[in-house]
Amino acid sequence: MPHDGHHSHDLPTDGWKHSGVKVIPGNSLDANTAQTPGMNRAAAINAARVGAQKIWAGTVHIHPDAKTGAHHHGALESVIYIVSGRARMRWGEQLEFTAEAGPGDFIFIPPYVPHQEINASTEETLSCVLVRSDNEAVVVNLDIAAAEKPETVLWIDPIHKTGGV
Secondary structure: OOOOOOOHHHOOOOOOOOOOOOOOOHHHOEOOOOOOOOOEEEEEEOHHHHOOOOOEEEEEEEOOOOEOOOEEOOOOOEEEEEEEOOEEEEEOOOOOEEEEEOOOOEEEEOOOOOEEEEEOOOOOOEEEEEEEOOOOOOOEEOOOOOOOOOOOOOEOOOOOOOOEO
8 A cells, every 4th residue: 555545446547647746847937827927927826737735836037127016916925936036025004014035035924914925126027836725816906005105017918918017
C-alpha cells in the first residue's frame, strides 16, 4: 500500500501519466485573468489550466515606479514571493500602513485586506510569484484614495485589447 494510505484502485486509468504532475512553461502563462491597474497578472495554475481545485498561482510584474490601484482579494489568502526588484506594500482602510520586501522575501495578505502594491524602484521591473488559496482569481478593485497615486501603466492582453489601465 502507498505511504499516503491510498489503495491501488485509487489510481486513474492512465496510471497518473496524464493526470499526475503537470509542468507549465513560464512562456505559456495566461494573461486572461483579473487585473488591477498598474500591474500585469498571468495565471499558471488554476482550474481551467490544470484542474486545480484549492489554489491559484501565477506571476505579477509591476513596471518601474508603478503603483497599483487599491484592491483586495475577497475571502482569499494571498502569498507573494519576490523574485526580483523591490516591493513596497501599503495596506489598511486608508492604506496607512507600509512595509518593503526584496528578492527572496514572502508577503502574506489575509482575506479582505485593502492593499496597494508599489514598485519601489524607478528602474527595475518588480517580478513576483503569486499564490492564492482558491482556484478563482478574485480581485475587488476599491474606490478609495490610494496612499500613493497610481501611475498609468498601459498593457495589451485579452481583457484590455486596446491598452488601458
